[in-house]
Amino acid sequence: MNKVSINNFSEIEIEILRKLNKYGKGYIVGGSIRDILLGLKPKDIDFTTNIPYETLKDLFSEYNPKETGKAFGVLRIRVNEIDYEIAKFREDNYEEKDGLKIVPEDNKVDFVDDIKEDLARRDFSINAMAYNEADGIVDLYNGQKDIENKIINFVGNAEERIIEDPLRILRAFRFMSRLGFSLSENTIEAIKKQKDLLRSIPEERITTEFSKLLLGENVKNTLTAMKDTGVLELIIPEFKATYDFEQHNPHHNLDLFNHIISVVSKVPADLELRYTALLHDIAKPLVQTFDENGIAHYKTHEIVGADMARDILTRLKLPVKLIDTVEDIIKKHMILYRDVTDKKFNKLLSEMGYDNLLRLIEHCNADNSSKNNEVVNPENDLHERLKRAVEKQMQVTVNDLALNGKDLIDMGFKGTEIGKIKGELLDKYLSEEIPNEKEAMLAYVKEKYLK
Structure with missing residues (x-):
């Protein structure tokens, strides 16, 4: 597993981090730490801090900061065409329900001064790590160990994390598919118990996550896990009929799924x-x-x-x-x-x-x-056949023919017979009977229709 150091970040990212720690406490947090440990290039670098929101605006005024979530203490700055988010440490307000700590719908976060509370509200252990130069990696939920073991665990109580945001079920499968990880037993059981909460999530959000997981290298194992947990048929009910469906055909030794x-x-x-x-x-x-x-x-x-x-x-x-x-x-x-x-x-x-x-x-x-x-x-190599067909310029439609509709009108043709003749010319060209040349096509039309 790779290590995280200040050298993993750009000059501007180091400058932001050091400014945060000059006037308070600040960290680079979340997925970027995970990606560096995995040897991947982070897509986004996010920061978290205990510095008050209004002070943050003053500290980064030169970058024309935008308020993307004032109630949530989030500031966005854009430097060298790259967006950075700087969020205030925060924690959720919980209420007890059926033995679980639940975030109410009208949840109003509290701003806090300790990174520990902020990390406690994140989704997975692999995303709940923070870094700065003084403290190194702050890893309260064994995220590094889970990365090493290639396993996905929720932060704290798995069911509570799902109830906070049911879409985290599909995020778990996305990380499984894209990173080649497995789900822990605890994660699997929590998903089985709370999977029906996905019904409350808008279709667009589900589709975004599902499309991302489909593109992962570990998609085969991921779809199997989605079937085994009962999640896949929640997204595509028609899929249930494929489970254990024997094909009873000598060409197939696998069931349909x-x-x-x-x-x-x-x-x-x-x-x-x-x-x-x-x-x-x-x-x-x-x-x-x-x-x-x-x-x-x-x-x-x-x-x-x-x-x-x-x-x-x-x-x-x-x-x-x-x-x-x-x-x-x-x-x-x-x-x-x-x-x-x-x-x-x-x-x-x-x-x-x-x-x-x-x-x-x-x-x-x-x-x-x-x-x-x-x-x-x-068949012979289909890729070779495609290459040969392209070389022979067979990627043409009726609109690419050397003889066009105006030419046929000038020859006295009208209405539907123009489309019919163009279709016939295309068919003859694709059969390699005549070239896509105006004179050759004129000669064909005159011979057949104007004789």
């Missing part, structure tokens, strides 16, 4: 791809049929699944462009398992564009490698 999470873990960390992998077989339990030999088949699962994916992602309030992409890839995800002619491949490139056809290829490769070992994709 384990096949899906295998595919998710094997595609690149691209959000469209991860959501595609997550939902590509979501419709299988609905369309399963058996033949006379007891072998299951899943005809139309890609069509039904694409519709289900659109409904699920719309409910999660994801961007329309992402939803369109995921729906399209799921709808087409069986195509590349068949014999695909060059014409069909060129047409896919024209329809989908380079980025999404590449995503389709990545998905199909991951999907295929998550089946039985004896199932090998008979």
Whole structure:
């Protein structure tokens, strides 16, 4: 494990820290300490101090400080295009309920002078560490030990931390996925007991955390843990049908859930791809049929699944462009398992564009490698085919044709026949029967339509 020293910080960060300790007590706190111990570059450097809010404004007046939470004693300054938050030490006011200390909805924090109270209100031990030059690392909850053991523990009473902010359940899974950590038994039990509190969290906040955890390297184990704690079906209820769902097909030795999470873990960390992998077989339990030999088949699962994916992602309030992409890839995800002619491949490139056809290829490769070992994709290298198609400039649409609508109008064509002829010209080009050159296309149209 790495060590934290003043050399881990920039000149301006050192200047801020030393100014805080000149006029009071100050620390760099939270995720930046965790990241340095992990050998990662911190994304944000946050400070905490016992200096009164109004004094802080005067001390950093040269940076035009902004009040981002005056009631919470938070000041934001911007230096060299980087934002820094400086927060006053604070503690929550609790009330007793069912043997737990609960923060009431109208909680008003108290400003305090001791870093200990401030660290006590943070979420996880790995985020509840502070640093300054005089004290070194202040670690009251064994955050360094948990980093060394790659484990996630809540600060203090785990259930109380969840009740304060139920979204911390998904934050725990996000850290598990992104850092490759495990959840402690205490963390797992608290999540199981309090998971239903997630129902009170706005969909947008849940989706933000869920999308982040989907991009982690440890996503396979994380999704398994979400299933085992009952959290995953709270976010996507349709997923419950995939649990322990035997596929009864010689191509699959995994149940449906384990096949899906295998595919998710094997595609690149691209959000469209991860959501595609997550939902590509979501419709299988609905369309399963058996033949006379007891072998299951899943005809139309890609069509039904694409519709289900659109409904699920719309409910999660994801961007329309992402939803369109995921729906399209799921709808087409069986195509590349068949014999695909060059014409069909060129047409896919024209329809989908380079980025999404590449995503389709990545998905199909991951999907295929998550089946039985004896199932090998008979296609030649799909990446090579994509490269050749791009080199032959097959990434064109009707709008890229050398012969355009005005040319056809000048030739006497009208209305729907213009679109029909342009579609035919594109088809001939993608079949490599005619080049995308004006003279060649003019000659084709004259020969067929104006003879």
